[in-house]
Amino acid sequence: MGLNIRQASVVYPSVDGRPPVEALRQIDLDIENDDFVVALGASGCGKSTLLSLIAGFLSPSSGEILLDGTPVQGPGADRAVVFQKHALLPWLNVIDNVAFGLKLQGIPEARRHDIARGFLNLLGLGEFEKARVYNLSGGMQQRVGIARALTCDPKVLLMDEPLGALDALTREKAQELILNIWHSTHKSVFFITHSVEEALFMGTKLIVMSPRPGRIAHRFDLPFSRQFLAGTPARTVKASREFIALREEVLEIIFSDEEAVA
Amino acid sequence: MTAAPEPKPAKSGTFRKARATKPGETYGVPGQGDTLLLSLASIAGIILIWWLATTLGWVKPLFLPGPGAVLRKFLDVWQNGFTNTPFLEHIAVSAARVFGAFLLACLIGIPLGLAMGMSPLIRGIFDPPIEFYRPIPPLAYLPLMIIWFGIGETSKVMLIFLSVLAPVALGARAGVKSAAIEQIHAAYSFGATRWQVMRHVILPSALPEILTAMRIGIGFGWTTLVAAEMVAATEGLGYMVLSASQFLQTSTVIMGIIVIAAIAYAFDLLMRFIERKVVPWKGRM
Numbered sequence: 096m097g098l099n100i101r102q103a104s105v106v107y108p109s110v111d112g113r114p115p116v117e118a119l120r121q122i123d124l125d126i127e128n129d130d131f132v133v134a135l136g137a138s139g140c141g142k143s144t145l146l147s148l149i150a151g152f153l154s155p156s157s158g159e160i161l162l163d164g165t166p167v168q169g170p171g172a173d174r175a176v177v178f179q180k181h182a183l184l185p186w187l188n189v190i191d192n193v194a195f196g197l198k199l200q201g202i203p204e205a206r207r208h209d210i211a212r213g214f215l216n217l218l219g220l221g222e223f224e225k226a227r228v229y230n231l232s233g234g235m236q237q238r239v240g241i242a243r244a245l246t247c248d249p250k251v252l253l254m255d256e257p258l259g260a261l262d263a264l265t266r267e268k269a270q271e272l273i274l275n276i277w278h279s280t281h282k283s284v285f286f287i288t289h290s291v292e293e294a295l296f297m298g299t300k301l302i303v304m305s306p307r308p309g310r311i312a313h314r315f316d317l318p319f320s321r322q323f324l325a326g327t328p329a330r331t332v333k334a335s336r337e338f339i340a341l342r343e344e345v346l347e348i349i350f351s352d353e354e355a356v357a
Numbered sequence: 358m359t360a361a362p363e364p365k366p367a368k369s370g371t372f373r374k375a376r377a378t379k380p381g382e383t384y385g386v387p388g389q390g391d392t393l394l395l396s397l398a399s400i401a402g403i404i405l406i407w408w409l410a411t412t413l414g415w416v417k418p419l420f421l422p423g424p425g426a427v428l429r430k431f432l433d434v435w436q437n438g439f440t441n442t443p444f445l446e447h448i449a450v451s452a453a454r455v456f457g458a459f460l461l462a463c464l465i466g467i468p469l470g471l472a473m474g475m476s477p478l479i480r481g482i483f484d485p486p487i488e489f490y491r492p493i494p495p496l497a498y499l500p501l502m503i504i505w506f507g508i509g510e511t512s513k514v515m516l517i518f519l520s521v522l523a524p525v526a527l528g529a530r531a532g533v534k535s536a537a538i539e540q541i542h543a544a545y546s547f548g549a550t551r552w553q554v555m556r557h558v559i560l561p562s563a564l565p566e567i568l569t570a571m572r573i574g575i576g577f578g579w580t581t582l583v584a585a586e587m588v589a590a591t592e593g594l595g596y597m598v599l600s601a602s603q604f605l606q607t608s609t610v611i612m613g614i615i616v617i618a619a620i621a622y623a624f625d626l627l628m629r630f631i632e633r634k635v636v637p638w639k640g641r642m
Binding site for chain 1: 537539540542543544545546547548549550553557558561562564636637638641
């Protein structure tokens with residue numbers, strides 16, 4: 096069960112006499128419960144299109160997307176999305192942003208604040224619940240965005256380059272935080288990134304996508320996040336021989352794609 | 358080894374780069390700096406020139422009475438009223454017309470504008486009439502208002518109402534576009550309905566534009582006031598200015614203009630205060 100994508104294609108119809116754009120061609124992907132699937136690829140390879148497809152913001156031109164056997168039709172709380180930025184609501188304070196999804200479901204304020212507080216503490220934001228989101232740093236805003244998606248208790252957590260706007264140090268901390276949360280909440284995750292190291296470190300499955308048309312070119316099963324969760328320090332995992340060898344292999348694939356495009 | 362030519366010191370009076378910053382300022386932000394003192398000096402300067410021009414006899418008092426005469430006229434009208442009506446009643450009547458029309462325009466214009474932003478059906482229906490009448494000066498359709506609504510209160514309020522409606526509705530319509538698509542998608546991905554997205558995402562993010570549109574709208578309202586009080590009015594600031602002009606009471610005309618401006622300015626300050634309280638996040642994310 097989990098999320099199954101069967102032969103999904105997305106074709107944007109032609110505009111202004113330009114030919115139609117084939118954004119995704121015949122994608123097959125299964126995201127089982129407990130999977131952490133990372134999508135990696137050159138820009139324009141259809142990673143974000145694939146995420147929009149799973150989220151329900153887009154419909155496939157052909158093929159189907161099934162969540163626990165039911166076709167996905169439009170967005171829903173079982174597939175909460177964490178965006179790169181700009182998605183928090185500045186008129187709400189931190190705790191009301193985190194409780195926003197629960198408010199939409201009609202849960203009373205005291206109850207939803209209790210749930211939200213739990214996730215704020217999990218993400219180390221406990222003392223900022225009354226703060227204004229625009230006064231927080233980028234890293235903290237992103238943690239609010241993650242907490243907000245988690246409170247909806249989704250089956251699949253969709254993350255569209257959630258750490259792309261963070262500085263390198265904050266980013267490594269956030270990677271470990273997300274892995275720990277994934278481990279303790281047992282959600283399945285679909286995660287987009289531009290960083291090869293991040294992809295290898297975080298995923299249990301890696302899909303490397305290629306552009307024109309967007310397709311899954313390579314698939315890897317990854318052991319590294321489990322090594323980290325078993326207690327190996329993050330930097331040790333990232334400095335191991337296997338990690339570096341795979342990193343170079345994947346980089347080579349992506350660079351050859353970039354050159355083919357250029 | 359030749360010595361590099363020394364960089365020429367910037368001549369005073371040339372503006373090659375932005376001014377160096379004071380503490381608390383950001384380098385290069387256009388137009389930053391406090392203007393309060395300059396503004397006060399500017400007002401004082403205008404009054405001084407006005408005073409000089411009248412005291413030295415450059416302009417006859419019939420055309421421009423001095424500041425003292427206008428002030429005396431203000432005190433006189435304040436105590437004795439104008440055309441047997443107390444001054445505060447003139448103010449109250451005009452304020453009731455402008456704010457009544459403004460309130461009505463907000464009650465209709467804001468929901469209409471939001472609906473136009475949200476629905477192609479509503480936009481298709483209401484865009485042509487609003488865009489058609491919007492650039493017409495209110496004086497041009499004043500006769501129509503009188504033919505349709507008579508010379509009573511209705512035509513006056515309708516005239517002001519129409520002049521406020523268009524900017525308020527168009528501001529609310531533009532405000533619908535303020536929400537980032539990520540904010541809207543996030544709400545949908547947390548299970549929001551279309552109505553919830555409207556209520557909890559689009560409406561709050563449109564608030565800054567709506568408040569700005571209200572400020573612009575009330576300005577149009579005051580602009581239209583004198584036109585509205587041109588016909589068959591016996592009370593009101595616009596009436597006072599117009600009838601004083603017929604008797605060449607220039608000091609009353611100037612006094613009336615200043616009072617209208619002062620009320621409008623005070624209300625604008627109030628709106629800015631409300632803006633800071635209601636949308637402190639404006640422009641922050």
